[in-house]
Amino acid sequence: MALRDLIENETGAQRLMGYVLDVTQPDKRARCFLSLTDQHLNRHKVLHGGIATTLLDSAMGATASLSVDPTGRAPFLTISLTTQFVAAASGPSVVTATGQITGGGRSLLFVQGTLRDEADRLIATATGVFKRVPPSQLDGPRGETH
Helix, strand or coil, rough: CHHHHHHHCCCCCHHHHEEEECCCCCCCCCEEEECCCCHHHHCCCCCCCCHHHHHHHHHHHHHHCCCCCCCCCCCEEEEEEEEEECCCCCCCCCCEEEEEEECCCCCCCEEEEECCCCCCCCEEEEEEEEEEEEECCCCHHCCCCC
């Protein structure tokens, strides 16, 4: 995987947390990588649950996007997201969230996600529903997405 294949610093959340998104794998499953630092840990010195959920949401949303756009940039909105925490992750380490489409139709997709550490230990799972933003709604006033 070449550096140019990764999506970095594209959103405020990415810049704030430092995660990287890979939408280039042949299995059409997006992957979200984060190198854990003290900034990502809660008061118990383990990965904060909100950050874990954000990684899962990003990987799952990009996976939904890959179903219609090979660049993984077609916008999908998260309709629902449920996260189950299985184990604690602590730094320094790299965690990886991966999405997989499990069903759906033209506008709604059901996606599951897993978050694993470097040892391939399961940290969290998630299920979600993602809605495609219709192309007609992409060019609002000032180019905003609705």
